[in-house]
Amino acid sequence: xxxxxxxxxxxxxxxxxxxxxxxxxxxxxxxxxxxxxxxxxxxxxxxxxxxxxxxxxxxxxxxxxxxxxxxxxxxxxxxxxxxxxxxxxxxxxxxxxxxxxxxxxxxxxxxxxxxxxxxxxxxxxxxxxxxxxxxxxxxxxxxxxxxxxxxxxxxxxxxxxxxxxxxxxxxxxxxxxxxxxxxxxxxxxxxxxxxxxxxxxxxxxxxxxxxxxxxxxxxxxxxxxxxxxxxxxxxxxxxxxxxxxxxxxxxxxxxxxxxxxxxxxxxxxxxxxxxxxxxxxxxxxxxxxxxxxxxxxxxxxxxxxxxxxxxxxxxxxxxxxxxxxxxxxxxxxxxxxxxxx
Amino acid sequence: xxxxxxxxxxxxxxxxxxxxxxxxxxxxxxxxxxxxxxxxxxxxxxxxxxxxxxxxxxxxxxxxxxxxxxxxxxxxxxxxxxxxxxxxxxxxxxxxxxxxxxxxxxxxxxxxxxxxxxxxxxxxxxxxxxxxxxxxxxxxxxxxxxxxxxxxxxxxxxxxxxxxxxxxxxxxxxxxxxxxxxxxxxxxxxxxxxxxxxxxxxxxxxxxxxxxxxxxxxxxxxxxxxxxxxxxxxxxxxxxxxxxxxxxxxxxxxxxxxxxxxxxxxxxxxxxxxxxxxxxxxxxxxxxxxxxxxxxxxxxxxxxxxxxxxxxxxxxxxxxxxxxxxxxxxxxxxxxxxxxxxxxxxxxxxxxxxxxxxxxxxxxxxxxxxxxxxxxxxxxxxxxxxxxxxxxxxxxxxxxxxxxxxxxxxxxxxxxxxxxxxxxxxxxxxxxxxxxxxxxxxxxxxxxxxxxxxxxxxxxxxxxxxxxxxxxxxxxxxxxxxxxxxxxxxxxxx
Numbered sequence: 001x002x003x004x005x006x007x008x009x010x011x012x013x014x015x016x017x018x019x020x021x022x023x024x025x026x027x028x029x030x031x032x033x034x035x036x037x038x039x040x041x042x043x044x045x046x047x048x049x050x051x052x053x054x055x056x057x058x059x060x061x062x063x064x065x066x067x068x069x070x071x072x073x074x075x076x077x078x079x080x081x082x083x084x085x086x087x088x089x090x091x092x093x094x095x096x097x098x099x100x101x102x103x104x105x106x107x108x109x110x111x112x113x114x115x116x117x118x119x120x121x122x123x124x125x126x127x128x129x130x131x132x133x134x135x136x137x138x139x140x141x142x143x144x145x146x147x148x149x150x151x152x153x154x155x156x157x158x159x160x161x162x163x164x165x166x167x168x169x170x171x172x173x174x175x176x177x178x179x180x181x182x183x184x185x186x187x188x189x190x191x192x193x194x195x196x197x198x199x200x201x202x203x204x205x206x207x208x209x210x211x212x213x214x215x216x217x218x219x220x221x222x223x224x225x226x227x228x229x230x231x232x233x234x235x236x237x238x239x240x241x242x243x244x245x246x247x248x249x250x251x252x253x254x255x256x257x258x259x260x261x262x263x264x265x266x267x268x269x270x271x272x273x274x275x276x277x278x279x280x281x282x283x284x285x286x287x288x289x290x291x292x293x294x295x296x297x298x299x300x301x302x303x304x305x306x307x308x309x310x311x312x313x314x315x316x317x318x319x320x321x322x323x324x325x326x327x328x329x330x331x332x333x334x335x336x337x338x339x340x341x
Numbered sequence: 342x343x344x345x346x347x348x349x350x351x352x353x354x355x356x357x358x359x360x361x362x363x364x365x366x367x368x369x370x371x372x373x374x375x376x377x378x379x380x381x382x383x384x385x386x387x388x389x390x391x392x393x394x395x396x397x398x399x400x401x402x403x404x405x406x407x408x409x410x411x412x413x414x415x416x417x418x419x420x421x422x423x424x425x426x427x428x429x430x431x432x433x434x435x436x437x438x439x440x441x442x443x444x445x446x447x448x449x450x451x452x453x454x455x456x457x458x459x460x461x462x463x464x465x466x467x468x469x470x471x472x473x474x475x476x477x478x479x480x481x482x483x484x485x486x487x488x489x490x491x492x493x494x495x496x497x498x499x500x501x502x503x504x505x506x507x508x509x510x511x512x513x514x515x516x517x518x519x520x521x522x523x524x525x526x527x528x529x530x531x532x533x534x535x536x537x538x539x540x541x542x543x544x545x546x547x548x549x550x551x552x553x554x555x556x557x558x559x560x561x562x563x564x565x566x567x568x569x570x571x572x573x574x575x576x577x578x579x580x581x582x583x584x585x586x587x588x589x590x591x592x593x594x595x596x597x598x599x600x601x602x603x604x605x606x607x608x609x610x611x612x613x614x615x616x617x618x619x620x621x622x623x624x625x626x627x628x629x630x631x632x633x634x635x636x637x638x639x640x641x642x643x644x645x646x647x648x649x650x651x652x653x654x655x656x657x658x659x660x661x662x663x664x665x666x667x668x669x670x671x672x673x674x675x676x677x678x679x680x681x682x683x684x685x686x687x688x689x690x691x692x693x694x695x696x697x698x699x700x701x702x703x704x705x706x707x708x709x710x711x712x713x714x715x716x717x718x719x720x721x722x723x724x725x726x727x728x729x730x731x732x733x734x735x736x737x738x739x740x741x742x743x744x745x746x747x748x749x750x751x752x753x754x755x756x757x758x759x760x761x762x763x764x765x766x767x768x769x770x771x772x773x774x775x776x777x778x779x780x781x782x783x784x785x786x787x788x789x790x791x792x793x794x795x796x797x798x799x800x801x802x803x804x805x806x807x808x809x810x811x812x813x814x815x816x817x818x819x820x821x822x823x824x825x826x827x828x829x830x831x832x833x834x835x
């Protein structure tokens with residue numbers, strides 16, 4: 001008789017096939033999902049998503065300047081941007097992404113045509129500025145000036161330093177160096193700054209030094225060409241006929257140029273510098289005694305004030321005429337505080 | 342046999358292939374979807390540039406027509422101006438107008454606002470031209486031209502920015518496509534491998550039982566019906582075939598067993614018949630050897646009996662009659678069945694003859710159940726036993742010999758018992774007699790043939806009983822010991 005074995009393996013094998021089928025299907029789905037997730041993750045990592053991340057703002061302010069002093073101006077712009085974010089305002093640096101370099105006036109006109117909600121302007125002392133501010137005002141766009149005032153215009157507020165105070169501080173610093181025996185003092189002025197502030201500083205320095213036997217000259221740096229200031233300063237330092245003992249710079253760019261020239265021509269110790277602004281290079285130059293001291297304005301605060309002023313005007317229709325920004329002097333005794341920042 | 346739908350091969354195949362192909366299909370869809378999206382993004386890259394170019398062209402057209410109109414004041418140019426202005430306006434409306442911190446979106450906003458300002462100015466210019474206000478339209482055209490210049494610059498710059506941005510994006514897209522390719526390829530490879538494994542498992546589950554079945558079939562074909570029944574671990578068509586196969590094997594096997602049994606039976610029967618014939622022949626031969634005497638004696642005795650009757654010698658006549666009876670029944674009853682009555686009568690005659698010969702030395706007693714006298718039995722089964730009892734039991738004893746014959750009816754059979762009070766049997770002899778291995782028996786038998794026996798030994802009786810009834814153990818002989826006598830019992834089945 002054929003042997004009839006009791007078989008319970010049947011269900012086992014059937015379920016093994018089921019298990020294998022199920023397992024492979026689950027595996028396939030898992031791999032697919034993993035692949036998808038990995039791909040998505042990777043694609044997200046590449047940031048090629050159709051819409052870029054951005055935030056929307058309620059208001060649009062334009063900030064316009066000729067950016068003579070890029071380092072300093074950047075800080076102002078950063079301050080304005082940060083303050084803007086708090087107040088639902090986006091601050092655009094006009095003309096930044098354009099393929100063409102426009103004049104201050106053109107940029108101003110662009111801002112008006114683009115119907116921004118407010119304009120922060122560093123006037124260049126040009127004649128058209130007043131008319132343009134007027135035009136903006138007519139178009140319902142408030143304008144505040146920063147660093148340089150245009151008091152005769154329709155500007156709503158001015159944010160800057162008190163030139164007289166600044167002059168006094170410069171004068172005090174110059175006197176420190178004069179006491180050390182330096183005699184030939186050169187004040188570097190911007191050519192286009194025919195406004196009052198530079199003159200105010202110049203006269204304050206003269207006033208402070210008039211008791212000492214020193215010569216104070218002011219040199220107008222040619223800024224017609226883009227790299228003019230750097231060349232002028234080099235010429236000045238190399239001038240053997242009328243040697244310079246002390247350079248007083250009113251901009252961050254001039255300070256850097258002067259510093260570089262003094263180092264390049266090995267005039268460290270012979271030519272002293274009183275600078276402007278507190279960039280790292282300037283601070284390290286103070287540490288090395290190449291720059292005697294430097295003036296600094298809280299540029300971030302300045303930018304923030306601009307936005308605040310515009311917002312206040314927009315909301316209330318009124319704003320104070322003048323926001324004063326603090327000036328500090330940095331020298332070897334306190335530069336570390338700034339370096340740490 | 343009902344097909345279980347659950348695990349049918351078709352269903353298995355359909356499920357496995359459908360699912361695996363679905364996964365592959367899904368993977369491909371995913372792949373193509375992503376490729377399409379990437380291509381769409383690349384399209385978008387160039388589309389946005391193309392749109393900006395359109396915008397710039399429209400702007401140029403507007404400005405050109407205004408210039409033309411201011412120059413010529415032709416109604417055609419005015420119409421063209423209006424048309425192109427509409428066109429430009431529509432394009433400008435499509436630009437983003439929200440203030441965001443995204444450079445390109447902000448530029449769009451600026452372009453949009455400037456364009457609105459520009460269009461207002463153009464309208465004013467055209468109006469002033471119509472009103473022939475030369476100074477006014479000169480001024481506003483100049484202003485509009487400035488703004489036109491700004492807008493152009495903005496559009497160009499935006500175009501540049503976008504192009505730069507898109508170029509970067511394009512590179513990334515290509516990279517992502519490459520990634521997609523790698524991911525998809527490896528995915529497809531893995532899925533294919535998994536599918537292959539799955540298909541191997543599946544086909545194995547289908548073919549393995551078939552192979553097993555084939556192997557078993559070959560074994561069965563080789564004549565081995567002792568194979569294990571095939572057990573298929575699946576619940577599909579193969580299982581059905583296997584079950585059918587198993588049933589077939591069982592049926593064939595049973596059929597073969599039956600055939601074998603019947604053949605065995607047949608051969609057994611043939612063997613029995615052959616043996617019967619053999620014994621019959623044997624008996625007949627012996628009978629023939631003795632035949633000359635019986636016939637002659639029978640006729641002679643009959644004549645003698647008549648003579649004795651004529652002479653009035655009754656005792657002699659009875660004696661001779663008995664002898665004649667004895668020889669007659671001895672002679673004729675070999676080839677046909679006898680009855681218990683005939684057998685008993687034969688024993689009577691034999692005893693009578695012996696008593697005459699040996700002067701009444703044998704005390705013979707009998708207890709017969711009359712109802713069984715007609716029961717058929719093989720012939721010559723009692724007389725040889727009685728002869729045996731006389732020759733080896735009571736012949737040489739000092740005391741008076743006694744033979745007792747009983748025929749008793751039992752429930753299922755009839756017992757014929759022949760008991761003597763003679764010398765009895767040595768221990769073990771009774772078993773040897775019943776086994777047919779008792780040698781002296783044969784010697785005695787041979788001797789008896791030549792002396793006064795009718796030549797039929799116990800062995801012959803035992804074997805004929807067996808063959809006649811096709812049953813063993815019908816003959817039983819026992820003895821209590823020396824001079825304790827012997828008892829022979831024959832069981833006749835009813």
